[in-house]
Structure formats: C-alpha cells, structure tokens
Amino acid sequence: MGYSAFQILKDALSGYKGLKPAWRDAEPKDGGYDIVIIGGGGHGLATAYYLAKKHNITNVAVLEKGWIGSGNVGRNTTIIRSNYLLKGNEPFYELSMQLWENLEQELNYNAMVSQRGIMNLIHTDAQRDAFIRRANSMLFAGAGAEYLNADDVKDRYPFLDMKNARFPIKGALAQPRGGTVRHDAVAWGYARAASDLGVDIIQNCEVTGFSIENDKCVGVKTTKGDIKANRVGSCVAGSSSRVMANAGIKLPIESHVLQAFVTEGLKPVLGNVITFGAGHFYCSQSNKGGLVFGGDIDAYNTYAQRGNLPVVEDVCSGGMAIMPMIGRVRVLRTWGGIMDMSMDGSPFIDKTPIKELFFNGGWCYGGFKATPASGYCYAHLLATDNHHEVANAYRLDRFKYGAMIDEKGVGAQPNLH
Amino acid sequence: MIINHPLLGPRDSEEFVYLGSAELINRPDWQNETAPEDFHNYQYIRENIAGENRELWYHEQGDQSWLVVTRNTLTHEISKVELATEVAKKMGRTK
Numbered sequence A: 001m002g003y004s005a006f007q008i009l010k011d012a013l014s015g016y017k018g019l020k021p022a023w024r025d026a027e028p029k030d031g032g033y034d035i036v037i038i039g040g041g042g043h044g045l046a047t048a049y050y051l052a053k054k055h056n057i058t059n060v061a062v063l064e065k066g067w068i069g070s071g072n073v074g075r076n077t078t079i080i081r082s083n084y085l086l087k088g089n090e091p092f093y094e095l096s097m098q099l100w101e102n103l104e105q106e107l108n109y110n111a112m113v114s115q116r117g118i119m120n121l122i123h124t125d126a127q128r129d130a131f132i133r134r135a136n137s138m139l140f141a142g143a144g145a146e147y148l149n150a151d152d153v154k155d156r157y158p159f160l161d162m163k164n165a166r167f168p169i170k171g172a173l174a175q176p177r178g179g180t181v182r183h184d185a186v187a188w189g190y191a192r193a194a195s196d197l198g199v200d201i202i203q204n205c206e207v208t209g210f211s212i213e214n215d216k217c218v219g220v221k222t223t224k225g226d227i228k229a230n231r232v233g234s235c236v237a238g239s240s241s242r243v244m245a246n247a248g249i250k251l252p253i254e255s256h257v258l259q260a261f262v263t264e265g266l267k268p269v270l271g272n273v274i275t276f277g278a279g280h281f282y283c284s285q286s287n288k289g290g291l292v293f294g295g296d297i298d299a300y301n302t303y304a305q306r307g308n309l310p311v312v313e314d315v316c317s318g319g320m321a322i323m324p325m326i327g328r329v330r331v332l333r334t335w336g337g338i339m340d341m342s343m344d345g346s347p348f349i350d351k352t353p354i355k356e357l358f359f360n361g362g363w364c365y366g367g368f369k370a371t372p373a374s375g376y377c378y379a380h381l382l383a384t385d386n387h388h389e390v391a392n393a394y395r396l397d398r399f400k401y402g403a404m405i406d407e408k409g410v411g412a413q414p415n416l417h
Numbered sequence B: 001m002i003i004n005h006p007l008l009g010p011r012d013s014e015e016f017v018y019l020g021s022a023e024l025i026n027r028p029d030w031q032n033e034t035a036p037e038d039f040h041n042y043q044y045i046r047e048n049i050a051g052e053n054r055e056l057w058y059h060e061q062g063d064q065s066w067l068v069v070t071r072n073t074l075t076h077e078i079s080k081v082e083l084a085t086e087v088a089k090k091m092g093r094t095k
Helices: A005-013 A042-055 A090-101 A103-107 A125-140 A150-156 A183-196 A240-245 A309-322 A324-328 A368-384 B035-044 B084-090
Strands: A033-038 A060-063 A118-122 A146-149 A171-175 A200-202 A207-213 A216-222 A225-234 A253-265 A273-276 A281-285 A290-301 A331-342 A348-351 A357-361 B002-005 B009-012 B017-021 B052-058 B066-072 B078-083
Touching: A033 A042, A033 A216, A042 A060, A042 A183, A042 A368, A060 A183, A060 A225, A090 A103, A090 A125, A090 A368, A103 A183, A118 A125, A125 A146, A125 A171, A146 A150, A150 A171, A183 A200, A183 A368, A207 A225, A225 A240, A225 A368, A240 A253, A240 A357, A253 A309, A273 A309, A281 A309, A290 A309, A290 A331, A290 B017, A290 B052, A309 A324, A348 A368, A357 A368, B002 B066, B002 B078, B066 B084, B078 B084
Parallel strands: A033 A060, A033 A225, A060 A200, A118 A273, A225 A357
Antiparallel strands: A118 A171, A146 A171, A207 A216, A216 A225, A253 A290, A253 A331, A273 A281, A281 A290, A348 A357, B002 B009, B017 B052, B052 B066, B066 B078
16 A cells, blocks of 8 residues: 555545555565575664665565564664765765655655754864864765854754853854654664565564574574575674674674753754764754753663663763753653664675675664665675675775775774764 | 672772773783784773673772772672782782
8 A cells, every 4th residue: 555645634534444554564485585684673674675675685584573564663863864984984875865865756755854953063174174174084985064154054054052151163064965764664664665566574583593504594494494595694783793693703893872851842043963972962853842862881881772871971961061051851761772883883785704794883883874785785795695886895805905994094993983 | 789899898889980890900912013003902802791700890989909809790799809900919910
C-alpha cells in the first residue's frame, strides 16, 4: 500500500480500519538465504533495501536480536551532516547526504527529513583557519559550506554567550544542507520498503554463532535455530566485538556509552543544529519542541545502555557555558547507547579473513547520519565483492599499513576521540 | 562509580582517567621476530569484553597511582581493585 495524502484522507474516513503492519514479521526459511544480514538497525535494513533495490538480490534475511528500532537507530540525536575533511570520509558522507535528500520519495515514507542547517561554533583564530580548510574540502565534494562571522551568529541566536570568558564565539562554519531526521522513521521506512521487495525481517532472533567450514562461513546459529546462508554480513555496531568473537575475529574496536538528553518542549528557539565542539556540547530542537542535546562518551568500556552522572554534569555545564538560557528548562529524559569506538574514529565496511563473512561497524558516535550510504556501500560490497569507491578506505586492516582516517587529527586511540 | 583504592579507600571515579584493558601492562618484546604484528595487536586490537573486565585506571587527581580495576562492563559493578605495580611484580616484572 502506497502512502499519500489521499490515502490518509481515505483512512481517516474509514476509521483507520484499513491500516496494516508496515512490514511482514517473517520467520527463518528452511532453505536459507543468499545473504543474511545480522542486525536490524538502520544500517542493516538499509543494506537489505539496497541489495534488493539496486542489485536485485531479494533472497535476503535481516536478523534482529530485539525489535526493529530498539537499538541505536532509536537512541541517537537524529543529526545528519556531511561536514567532513578527509578524502576517505567526505565523499562517503556527501553520498549519504544526497541519499537523505531523496529518502522519503525513494521509500514512500515520511521520515521528516529537515534540512535546517548545522552550525559549528568557532572560538579562536586557529579554529577559524581549521574550519575554513574544512569548508574548502566540503565545497570540493559538493557538500556546500558557509562561513558565518560573529554578528551573523548573534543575529540568529541572541541567547548565545558571545562573550564567554573562556570560549568567546568568533563565528561559525555552517552547512545549510545539514539537519535532522526522525530517526525511528528511518528504520521503519527502510524495513517497510525492504519487506515489500521480498526481504525477510526476522525479529527476536539473536545470532549466537557462525557455521564455519574450511574458513568459509555457510550460515549462522541463532535463537531461532540454524540459518543457512551463502554470504553473511555483520552490521551490529555497538556489539560488533561480541558477535565477531563467535567467528574468532578480534577487532580494533572498544564499546563505549554515549548519552543523550531531551528537555521539556519549548516554543521554537533553535532553528539549526549547533555544535560547541570546544565544550563537548551539541544541540538541536526537535519537532515537538524539546531541546535534544549530547556531548562526550563516558570514556570507559561498557555494554550497559546507561551512563553515569559525571558526564551528565559535564554535558550540562557545556550547555550552560554556551547557551545559559538552557538552565531554565528541565531535562525530561536521558538515555545511553553503545558505540563501536574504532581506533581512529572512522568506520569499517570490509571483508574479513573468513570467506563469505563481511563486516560493517566501528561507527563511533556518527553512525546515524551515515545510515543510507552505509547501507548503499555495504550492499555494493556484498553484491559485487568490490568496495564502493566512496567507502574504499574503510578497511579493517588499515592500522597495519598506517592508513588511519584520523578525521580530528587527535591520534589513534578511542580515549582521544 | 566508586573505586575502592587499595591505599586511599573509596574514591569517586571522576578522580581517575581510564586507559583501557589491563592487557596493556604486557608490552610486547621488540626483539621478537613477530614484533610488528605483536605491536599492531597491542596498540590497535581489543578483546572488548562484555562482562568481567580487568582494566587500567590512573588516579590523576589523587596519588597518581595506576590501578588494575576488575569491573563488569554490563553492570558497572567493581569487584576488585589492585595496585598496577603489584600486579606487574606478580607477573615477574621488576616494577
């Protein structure tokens, strides 16, 4: 069933009796699959969708341990942007941005893609130089970038603490095409579109092991029994080390918790996404009016989907420093999600030493914005055996050859990112 | 989290800096034939355990000692705290 304004009207007049589940709740097929994707998050569902849509491979299953939308795809702060610097990154994230721009038409699903713009605040001359260099890199990639001076920033947001003693605001790097997307609608939209093309979405099905014969993966062991597969793709950022350990593969990844926060609803005050990188704070206003914000990871290994209070204090003090008015609103909810922190802050989309077993992970705290391109490029790799040209640098063994993609230039250890 | 320092008693984890797995105490021997591979694994590859994890915490805002903390990464429960120097000496190192 296609969604349209006419359909909404028809449903309303018929008392919504015609509404059906958006995707089939499938059970594993006895005969197995051409490709099994482990992980029914945004990336896994997008991968399945592009496999079916672009590569005509529809004998695909997506295995999800919980339910669709229960993981990081429903736990992030919904920001999309392609304001990267390095060659290995920027074309990839720009592809993602272009896929976001056409996502709703492509999926026939309202994901509330809102290109409201993103602003990275500048506090020093050195930071201005660095951001202008980044802006040039973005312009080369076709991502678009603008430099705002201090008055431009103040005109938009008079409540910002422009004269902050430690971090006075000297301007901002803006990407007008950045913005936010309703995150769980992304999962639902991809799930519905993939399911319509014949993909089996199997929920409550945890992968507990791999069937490996002669260094070749021939299927997975799950809580719903063994499932045969010609090819298996892991796509479980946050739990990558746990899943891949079943295949005897150790990864350059640590799991850390990142917390996020939302306040009570306000009238419109913050039209853009703003980031205060120097103080580890970023914020946007949701369509419901709540200020959605976050900051640093908790900085110790953890698989608990909750953080500790010191980081809550740190993030809130960052908010108070740059937009003191936030002190007058109450935080409604806080939550945490588990990140695959890679050693250089960049992700992996690659083959593994085991034949027919592929790996996608290491998204650090930037996985959501990458969802469409991650699925697109992973599907390309799974279908053709070749890395997509914009995801060619995301190799698992890059540390051996000094080919790190250190976007922030801070060094190759997760506690530095 | 409260870390029960062997010398100073219970301290807020905020006083500490986290480094990573206590495996980092076992620096590979640079004279091994496999040294390039060993150092790659030492520097970049992680066990990333879900459950009881032995890890290094540095008491930066305290007595500046290194501790080996045994902590459950699923619950944040801390079951054991040792001085890293003593752990290293037990493994036959001089310091």
